[in-house]
Amino acid sequence: TAKTKEELVEKMVEELQQIPGVNYNMTQPIAMRVDELVSGVKSDLAIKLFGDDLNVLKKKADAIANVVREINGAEDVSVEQIAGQTYLNIYIDRAAIARYGLNVADVQSVIEIAIGGKVASEIFEGNKRFAVVVRYPETKRNDIAPIERSLVHLPNGGAIPLSQIARVVAEEGPVQVSREFGQRRIAVECNVRGRDIGSFVGEAQRRIAEEVQLPSGYYLTWGGQFENQQSATRRLMVVLPLSIFIIFALLYTTFGNFRHSLLILANLPFALSGGIFALLMRGLHISVSASIGFIALFGVAVLNGVVLVTYMNQLRAQGISVHLSVVRGASERLRPVLMTALVAMLGFIPMALSHGTGAEVQRPLATVVIGGLVTSTLLTLFILPVVYQWMETRRKE
Numbered sequence: 285t286a287k288t289k290e291e292l293v294e295k296m297v298e299e300l301q302q303i304p305g306v307n308y309n310m311t312q313p314i315a316m317r318v319d320e321l322v323s324g325v326k327s328d329l330a331i332k333l334f335g336d337d338l339n340v341l342k343k344k345a346d347a348i349a350n351v352v353r354e355i356n357g358a359e360d361v362s363v364e365q366i367a368g369q370t371y372l373n374i375y376i377d378r379a380a381i382a383r384y385g386l387n388v389a390d391v392q393s394v395i396e397i398a399i400g401g402k403v404a405s406e407i408f409e410g411n412k413r414f415a416v417v418v419r420y421p422e423t424k425r426n427d428i429a430p431i432e433r434s435l436v437h438l439p440n441g442g443a444i445p446l447s448q449i450a451r452v453v454a455e456e457g458p459v460q461v462s463r464e465f466g467q468r469r470i471a472v473e474c475n476v477r478g479r480d481i482g483s484f485v486g487e488a489q490r491r492i493a494e495e496v497q498l499p500s501g502y503y504l505t506w507g508g509q510f511e512n513q514q515s516a517t518r519r520l521m522v523v524l525p526l527s528i529f530i531i532f533a534l535l536y537t538t539f540g541n542f543r544h545s546l547l548i549l550a551n552l553p554f555a556l557s558g559g560i561f562a563l564l565m566r567g568l569h570i571s572v573s574a575s576i577g578f579i580a581l582f583g584v585a586v587l588n589g590v591v592l593v594t595y596m597n598q599l600r601a602q603g604i605s606v607h608l609s610v611v612r613g614a615s616e617r618l619r620p621v622l623m624t625a626l627v628a629m630l631g632f633i634p635m636a637l638s639h640g641t642g643a644e645v646q647r648p649l650a651t652v653v654i655g656g657l658v659t660s661t662l663l664t665l666f667i668l669p670v671v672y673q674w675m676e677t678r679r680k681e
Contacts, residue, residue: 288639289639297360327473327475327508328476328509328510329473329481329508331352331504332505333348333469333471333472333498333503333504334465334468335468335469335499335501336468336501338458338461340499340502341366342366342470348472348492348496348504349362351488351492355487357478357484358474360475362474363470363471364472364473365459365460366458366459366460366462366470367458368459369458370455371455371457372454373453374395374446374450374452375451375453376388376392377449380448380449384449385438386436395446397418397419399420401419403418404418428452428453432445432446432452433446480569480570481513482510482513482569482570513571524579527579528549528582531582531583531586532545532549535549539593543675547589547668547671548586548589550671551588551589551660551668552586552660554585554656554662554667556578557659558660559578561655561659562651562654562656563655568647568648568651569648574648577649577651581652581657584625584657584660585656585657587624588661588664589664591617591624592613592614592621592664593668595613595616596672599612599613600676606677610669610670610672613669614665618665621664621665622665625657629654629657632649634650636651636654
């Protein structure tokens, strides 16, 4: 038993490591299905190697897996199983069958009947029809010797055993041949624990480039959750600046000047730094959910600035001096600013401390909001009034 998912995984891995030759992957049903549907693998990260020769693919994939195992954070490293299947191959000696007046189709017909079977007749039971298939029993089909003794009839009426005109051997071949984008590929899969996928992939790319030499025509791609994260990051690179621009446009519409709009936007760097510091303190990594948390944080941080600056502008509109407006505004709007920040922080505490289903998404988001609100609230109460007075005093001068 274990109290958290991480503890349960560690205990299961300890037990599984005692069994030699076992490949395992720790995941969850829904997460596994989503990963498999999106990227074709069942783990956090998949290194896909493309090429033509299956033997070369297997050799290079094993070398890549050895490199990945040495990187901090790599767990459940495994190479896609493509070899190990036993095949029964029959190689026909064309020169030999030519001496006996046979052709390839004659020999293949005997092999087809002996191993695969052929319909010899039909049985009727009322309106039902059943085919009668003739072939060797299973014990003889699974043994090379009876197949070699199979008789092949000659055109002149005689018969010879199959072993005189063909070579029957059991050989190891591929279990499967995976293809993607029309090319053969093999995947090296692993899960990442204890660090973010971005930094892990960066180190893995550097190590693999230095230690594994790929032949001409062979190349790597990176899939799994990393692929999804890269796609989400590209979208966030558009969404985040767009969100800040919309916030600025709304602020300018509210105050009618750039000074106060930029003054409130100064909250954002402080909120950003607080969110990042909170992630570092808890040992969490910047992820897609954390980035969404920053967007929510920016909205609350700006709201506190709007509350304070709007009230100070109202006091100044009543003819009160800049200094007195700043002092009264900061003191009289202390409670609303603190209440706004505390309500948001207290609401996110259960998410920040959660360990249940979805906690890996909730914790970074809540941690960013709580940490960012601490720093942005301090800025709003102590630094923003000072800067406001400095800006308004210089404007008068």
